[in-house]
Amino acid sequence: MPADLNAAQQAVRTADPTPGSAKQDPILIIDEVSRSFGGLQAVDVKRLEVQRGVITAFIGPNGAGKTTFFNLLTRFDDPDTGKWQFNGEELSGKLSHSIAQAGMVRTFQLTKSLGKMSVMDNMMLGAQDQKGESLFSALVKGSWKSQERAVEAKATELLGRFNLSHMRDEYAATLSGGQRKLLEMARALMSEPDLILLDEPMAGVNPALVQSLLVHVEALRDEGVSVLFIEHDMDVIMGISDWIVVLAEGRVIAEGTPEQVSQNNVVIDAYLGTSFAEDEGTP
Amino acid sequence: MAVVRAAGATLLLVLAASLLAVFATAAPAEAQDGALKGTLRLGRDVVPDVVITATDASGSEVGTATTDADGKWEIPFSETGTYQVTIDTSTLPEGVGFEEGRSETVEIVADEVRAKAVGFKLASADVSTTIEIDPLWQRLLSRAVDGIKVGLLIALASVGLSLIYGVTGLVNFAHSEMVAFGALMAFAFESLWGGLPFWIIIVLAALAGGVLGFVLEGGIFRPLRKRKMNNISLMIVSIGLAFVMRYTLLILFGSDPKSYEHHRVQKAIDFGPFSLPGKDYWIMGVSLLMLIAVGLLLQRTKLGTAMRAVADNPPLSQSSGINVDRTIMAVWIAGSLLASVGGAFLGLTQVVEWQMGEKVLLLIFAAVTLGGLGTAYGAMVGGLAIGFASEFSTFWLDNDLKFLIALIVLIFILLYKPQGILGVRERFG
């Protein structure tokens, strides 16, 4: 396997496997990001760098603060302290939509499908820089018609990849839970992000489809998209990720390649030792 | 971004404040639907605490008023006609009578429903006697006491709205109609059984409010929740309900402003630096006790714990053995009961009419937002603050403009602390 690694993958594998270690070409650099709820310190990340062009997994026990951390990075929640740079741009002062526009797009653990819109409309919403989305050009169909067609073609292609073609004209609310996960991921990809944050994208998706999804995620990486994803399924994580970050009680307790992390005693104590066994029961 | 937002916010506040300033500095007249009004004067001095009554052509009473610290009084009316306005001479200060050829009764022909000035010509037997007007601080103090009174009543009326929101997520637009309901029920019970002591009348009005809460939750909102109607749709239903309630009250009770027989006229009782009619002590005392009781109920009883649990997480509390439906029902009953009592008491301080609910709606919503939607204590604090601020503001502002104060508070809160002073920030995700 090491033979067909791309440059970025090789680079990350040589990084120092300690929390907060420097990466060769970081797409995202996080400093001192913290958030507490009342007395509970949900997130307290001193420093974290995420390598560009690889798949980074984010793991940790339930309630470790993973989702909260994503919420903070995408400004769906406000951090108590902290700064983070994305593509060299300071993002901490920005609002959610600007962060997405900058190329860092997320999905949600609890899916947010736009129920009373068709699956196709859900997809087309994801595309960025649409002329027709500004009030005045909206009234002049000529100004956005051709772009609309291009967006639709791209959406059709992505729906095919995610096995949703047959649902394109249905209301999104009629999709099953797993299909919604797929739709949400496909929709996020419509925006052509540089970094995509996936919050448990595989939860509730049937095993056969998980395999093909994994192939898509790898394909994404090979197209140059960086992926940061939260997942509990250790097989998935070990199989696909280039780098793993372990979170417990809001702190980064370990980082490293899959091999390094699975042998890390701290991680085994905090997470793998107890919940690896539990996790096997649930797909 | 934060700068832009702060600038925008400041701009809005400046705008609102300048609006207020325009109102505060322009001509000092007042607007009213239809009102007989005036300022009772003796020479250059004003005469407070005199009771004035208006009756219509058929001799039935339209309303009464007591002149305030500035000698001002006002009795609303809603139909054109001829009115007799009479001073209760027993309430005049000693040695004060009427100018020659004048009497305690003045006849007014109201050809339009609007403000009508009514003048009495008072004369003093002993010309050298001058009536003392209260010094500024004392008038301020009496406004402040009025503010506390209204604040307590608004708090009573608001708690239910906030609690219902807390346990069900419904913004119940019909809640303020409970206030009118309570007042009109007290009025109805009093006219039915005038012999009963007034506190029993209030208890009956409270019970009627509780029953109404029971009926609304059991008959309308619970079944609709079971149909999985979302809260936005339920809110629209509650808007419809508000109108049904308001206009049913209108048909049942008519549009003329009323007042209770009891406690219409009361001599002031001195208490320290201020002197108030006895009923005011009662109103404030009982309201305060009821608010404390609600607090204790929430903190100390099983039901209170259940309420807080349901407000926090309904499915979880269901699975941990709390009867969610029963808890919600309890909240509806308690909330409606409190609003009814608030209304019944409010009827002691102002006219009783079908539009009472509409009139307090703004104050109640501002109070609940200020305190934090969904928190009982927030509604209490918010109610006190809004009631006090709006009432106290009438020292400088027109009566109607107190609503502007409520709006400004509302906008301010939404801009800077949308979760309210006692609310917690919403959980995301």
Added chain:
Amino acid sequence: MSNLQLLAGFDMSKLFGDSIRAGINVQSAAFALGAVGLNLHYGFTGLLNVGMVAFMAAGSYGMAIIFTQGLLGGSILLGILGGLVFATIIALLVGIPALRLRSDYLAITTIAIGEVMRISFRSRRLLDITGGPFGLPSIEDRSADISLADRIGRDWNPLFNVDDPTRTFGFWKLAFDGKTLWLMIIGWTIVVLCSLLVWKLIQSPWGRVIKAIREDEDAARALGKNVFSYKLQSLVIGGCIGALAGIVRTLDSGFVESNQFKPQTTFFIWTVLILGGAASKWGPVLGAFLFWFILVFFEELLRQIISSSSDMVFLGLEANDVGRMRLIIMGIMLAALMVWRPQGILGKKEEALLDAR
């Protein structure tokens, strides 16, 4: 007395004629416009605007004040523009604090601003501007001595004939004088234009974002849409359409008075929208017709029943209760529609069912 006899006592032509007349009158066009605006707010964007009347008041008073003050040489068009500007300011005033927050807060703020505007306008301190409690009984340019009613109903009215000013058009109960018909044409034309404008917007990518916000604003935000800005745009556009509703009504009546802007007007507009079908293209139009038809029909029916009964009482109701029943009937109708037919007449049933999932 058998049913047949009972019916025989009724004036059917008045019953139906008056109801249809009310359904197509200028007032109905104004309500349709209000509902078109509300449709953009609630039907498409999911904004809970329960203070539509504030925008109507802004439009009416804005136009009337500019006209009466003679600021712009008695031009109606500039007056209308003034009304729209005023409505925009109100939309911003409400939107900037409330649109960042959960939808309930917008409901509270809009109902508050509506009431505060009404109360402020009737304040005697504004006597010279708004006419205080008396309103502006006849909207007249004080310097040029032209009245709004004359200008729109005579000077600018192609249907007005100097030689025969009382000439009517139409037939049966549906005969209208030249001024009314002219305003009906203006009113319904604006309704159609606004409906088409909203529909065109909704069919565009802009509309897609708007609908996405209605469904889940966090999802829209996560996809890089500036939700706040879109909501504000929607609030302003819908608010301006609401202002046009007030303007049409004022052009017809020729006067403004604060009592025309009580909260119940907002609530009528909600009923119109829900009846016709929220998020549908022509729902507001059909809703407005049906709303007035039903309202007048019930009122007339009740009136006829009461006057034909021997003691002038029916179910305890007397003649002067009839107008009050109107709001009760409407309240029940709104609630019942919400429960049993939330999609209204023209809305999509499937969509309403999705809500219950």
